[in-house]
Amino acid sequence: MKSSDIRQNARWYISIALFSVSILSSLAILIAIFYTVRYLAPVDANAKPIQLKIVRGMSSQAIADQLARNDLIHNPWIFLFVTHFSDASHRLQVGTYRLSGAMTIPQIIDHLKTGKVVTRQFVVPEGLTVVQTGKLWEKSRFGTASAFNQAARDPKWLRTYRIEGKTLEGYLFPNTYQFPDGATPQVILEIMLDEFDQRWTAEFTEEAKALGFSKHEVITLASIIEAEARVPDERALVSAVFHNRLRRGWKLQADPTALYGLGNPDRPPRAADLRVDSPYNTYIHKGLPPGPICNPGMASILAALRPTSVDYMYFVAIGDGRHHFSKTLREHQNMINKIRRKRRLVAD
Numbered sequence: 001m002k003s004s005d006i007r008q009n010a011r012w013y014i015s016i017a018l019f020s021v022s023i024l025s026s027l028a029i030l031i032a033i034f035y036t037v038r039y040l041a042p043v044d045a046n047a048k049p050i051q052l053k054i055v056r057g058m059s060s061q062a063i064a065d066q067l068a069r070n071d072l073i074h075n076p077w078i079f080l081f082v083t084h085f086s087d088a089s090h091r092l093q094v095g096t097y098r099l100s101g102a103m104t105i106p107q108i109i110d111h112l113k114t115g116k117v118v119t120r121q122f123v124v125p126e127g128l129t130v131v132q133t134g135k136l137w138e139k140s141r142f143g144t145a146s147a148f149n150q151a152a153r154d155p156k157w158l159r160t161y162r163i164e165g166k167t168l169e170g171y172l173f174p175n176t177y178q179f180p181d182g183a184t185p186q187v188i189l190e191i192m193l194d195e196f197d198q199r200w201t202a203e204f205t206e207e208a209k210a211l212g213f214s215k216h217e218v219i220t221l222a223s224i225i226e227a228e229a230r231v232p233d234e235r236a237l238v239s240a241v242f243h244n245r246l247r248r249g250w251k252l253q254a255d256p257t258a259l260y261g262l263g264n265p266d267r268p269p270r271a272a273d274l275r276v277d278s279p280y281n282t283y284i285h286k287g288l289p290p291g292p293i294c295n296p297g298m299a300s301i302l303a304a305l306r307p308t309s310v311d312y313m314y315f316v317a318i319g320d321g322r323h324h325f326s327k328t329l330r331e332h333q334n335m336i337n338k339i340r341r342k343r344r345l346v347a348d
Contacts, residue, residue: 043071047101051118053181054097060089063112071101072108079105088113096181117180122188126174126297127226129264133172133295134185142183151185161193164216170223170292171196199298207305211243216291222304223292224282227256230321235303237325241315243307250313252282260293 052070054063060083064076073079083089088109095117099108110116122140124133134148152168163171172189173196179188200215208218221242229235245252255269261278274281280289296304312325314332318339326332 042104043074043101045102047071049098049100052097052099054092054094054112056094058094060084060092063092067099067108070099072099072103073105079109082106083109093117094182115180119178119180122177122179124172124174124177124192124295126300127294128174129260129294130167130169130172132264137185137188142179142181142188143185148185148188151189157189157193161197164214165291167291168193170216170219170295172295173199174295174297199301204301204305211305217288218301218304219296220288220290220292222296222300223294224252224254224257224289225303226296226300227260227294228254229300229303229323231323232299234323235300236306236308237310237312238315238323239303239307240310241312241325244311244313246287248313249286251284251286252288254282257282257289257293260289 050070050072052066052072054066058066060080061076064073064079064083067073067079068076080089082105083092086106086109092109092112093115095115097111097116098118099111103111120140120142122137122142124136128136130152131145131149134145134152137143137148138145152172157163157168158166161171168189172192175192175195177188177191179191204218205215208215211218213221221239224242225235225238229238242252242254255274258274258276258278258281259265259269261280262273262276265273274283277284279285280293282289310325311327314326314329315323316326316332316335316339318324318335324335326335
């Protein structure tokens with residue numbers, strides 16, 4: 001065979017080989033695309049959502065395997081491939097997620113990457129102390145009360161939020177919050193303190209100055225109003241009594257302050273409680289106590305800033321959360337005697 005024929009045949013075989021390789025490569029790419037698209041698609045368009053927990057320290061491989069075991073994805077390797085090339089491998093966040101086999105892999109990765117975790121309500125009512133809020137935190141199964149209280153004692157909060165007092169008492173704003181499972185005490189403390197800062201406006205600062213009060217003094221008074229007033233329409237009246245007493249240099253004589261100084265025992269106040277010399281006992285010390293005795297809500301803060309213009313100097317509980325307000329000691333004492341007679345008649 002001539003050398004020219006050999007070269008021609010070689011070129012022909014090379015062309016056939018290259019064409020074959022091209023066909024096979026294209027076919028392989030098409031197959032890869034087919035299976036990738038297939039595996040990226042939902043496992044079951046009618047699948048119901050389930051909760052899946054991603055814990056700290058889990059690798060992308062472990063997460064992929066867990067997703068596959070729960071029929072949330074077709075193939076763990078496709079999940080790893082997509083997370084790697086979308087640079088999401090090291091950005092998958094811990095938490096409890098609500099995921100479904102009806103979701104695509106990109107949708108699942110988006111949930112894990114952006115931390116779209118399942119949240120639960122944490123309802124904090126008005127009038128709780130920091131310690132009581134910690135107990136509620138534990139009761140709501142977010143964590144332990146001791147961990148909450150320890151975090152609340154960190155002095156960094158006082159510096160960061162420019163709190164005049166020595167504790168966070170009064171500044172954990174009561175509200176309904178949404179927190180993810182596994183949220184730390186630091187998370188709720190920061191959010192509640194931020195909520196307080198957002199609620200306290202420049203207008204409030206000016207109103208406090210007009211009264212001759214600092215913000216800390218307003219919150220301290222609001223906390224006493226919160227502890228005393230049980231009926232919303234009495235808050236401004238209770239506030240008026242305390243403002244009138246402060247102006248005259250009288251003792252506030254508020255039972256909740258004395259009980260706070262005793263650690264808030266779970267019982268009604270006793271006569272002996274009011275004689276215990278605590279800095280918070282307003283039966284012994286004139287003026288406001290050193291700081292708030294609970295975390296007041298907005299209604300009590302507004303009442304502290306905007307007392308009703310009345311001459312009342314006294315009030316006494318008459319039942320059903322209501323109080324009788326008096327201008328004179330004689331009227332006040334007459335009402336107390338009337339209440340005592342009524343109680344004796346009921347007892348008999």
